[in-house]
Amino acid sequence: MVVDIAGCWVIEMVCKYMFAxxxxxxxxxxxxxxxxQRQKEQVRMADQAGAEAAEEKKSQ
Structure with a gap:
């Protein structure tokens, strides 16, 4: 029984390597x-919004 399971496992690995x-x-x-790309754009927009908020705060 153990030999059968080991043989099936070997056959499965060989077939997976060859055909998967x-x-x-x-x-x-x-x-x-x-x-x-969308994540980079969101980060860029958040940085830009943060910079604009900082400039607005400085001008007050």
Whole structure:
């Protein structure tokens, strides 16, 4: 029984190595790029708003 389980595990690892496509799909990668760009834009907008608030406070 142990030999059977070990044999199945070996066959599974070999098949996974030979046939599995583990790379993310282009659609997933494109979504990740969009999220990163959106986060950078939000950080830039927050920095800009903070700088404007600081300038307004100085002028008062």
């Amino acid at each position: 496509d583990l790379e993310p799909k282009p659609l997933i990668m494109h979504g990740q790029e969009q999220r990163e």
